[in-house]
Amino acid sequence: MSQSATRQRFSEMLAQCEGLLLGHARRLTRGDDDRAQDLVQEALVRAYEALLSEKFKEGFRPCAWLIRILTNYFINDWRRTKKWDAGVTVETLTMGGELGPTSTRAPGVEEQLSERTYDEALERALAALPEGLRLSVLLVDVEEYSYAEAAEVLGVPVGTVRSRLSRARFALHARLVSVAREKGWVR
Amino acid sequence: MSELEPIAPCRHMRGLLSRLADGTLSGLALWFARQHLGGCTRCRSAHAALLSLREQLARLHGGTDRLEGDRRERLEHRLDALEKQRPE
Numbered sequence: 001m002s003q004s005a006t007r008q009r010f011s012e013m014l015a016q017c018e019g020l021l022l023g024h025a026r027r028l029t030r031g032d033d034d035r036a037q038d039l040v041q042e043a044l045v046r047a048y049e050a051l052l053s054e055k056f057k058e059g060f061r062p063c064a065w066l067i068r069i070l071t072n073y074f075i076n077d078w079r080r081t082k083k084w085d086a087g088v089t090v091e092t093l094t095m096g097g098e099l100g101p102t103s104t105r106a107p108g109v110e111e112q113l114s115e116r117t118y119d120e121a122l123e124r125a126l127a128a129l130p131e132g133l134r135l136s137v138l139l140v141d142v143e144e145y146s147y148a149e150a151a152e153v154l155g156v157p158v159g160t161v162r163s164r165l166s167r168a169r170f171a172l173h174a175r176l177v178s179v180a181r182e183k184g185w186v187r
Numbered sequence: 188m189s190e191l192e193p194i195a196p197c198r199h200m201r202g203l204l205s206r207l208a209d210g211t212l213s214g215l216a217l218w219f220a221r222q223h224l225g226g227c228t229r230c231r232s233a234h235a236a237l238l239s240l241r242e243q244l245a246r247l248h249g250g251t252d253r254l255e256g257d258r259r260e261r262l263e264h265r266l267d268a269l270e271k272q273r274p275e
Contacts, residue, residue: 002275003270003273003275007266007270010266018252018253018254019249019250019251019252019253020248020249020250021250022250022252022253022254023247023248023249023250023252024250026252027247037254037255037258038258040254041254041258041261041262044262045262045265045266045269048266048269049269052269052270052273119243119246119247122243122244122247123247137244140209141209141241141244141245142244142245142247142248143248144245144248147211162202162205162206162211163202165205165209166201166202166204166205166206169205169208169237169240169241170193170194170201170205172240172244173193173194173236173237173240174193174194176240177192177193178193
């Protein structure tokens, strides 16, 4: 494939997957939008390099392939810098910009239970999970990877992904129940 | 106000319920899990909670954000540079 055709292919992949990549990167970085943008940029450079080297095979799902490159880059970056626990700015987790700092006005019941509020609680619960559990949930439950695909990306056996998912799901639910009680949504 | 409890299935069902919820359980384990759920309210409730949680997580998939302008520009420059390193 010529370079111009490869570039065109890459642009199409980017148009299709950019939002998904940024959403995934923001979760990986626990809401650090600046770092998420850097992460996506670096991953895209690596992806283009791989595309030029014809490492993308027909039959791959483009977005899953890019998510995999992004996740690998994140894991390698962490191993280099041990910065997985860098500043958490969970307020940014449910945006494109629509959710600002928490309002001081007491919200109504409908607002409390709105989808956005629930999503924020869920994002916070996700951000609070230990890394191994969090990555397993992000890949399998959010990005729809199979256990085998997630195991390959994370470099662990399938059984480990399975047990991490189980622990993560129970932990997430427990956290959501706790938040719901704190907010007075439930008894 | 509704009641909500943390998921508390029977201990031996924790792993099975998680896999039942994502559809990866099969064979004898699947049969056993279904049999157990038929007679255990606590595990049925835990299973329903896990299904609901997975639905919520799946809804986080996707996004509409875009790379910021200067980053997009830098990306394009870096892609140009990669092409120059590999003459056709």
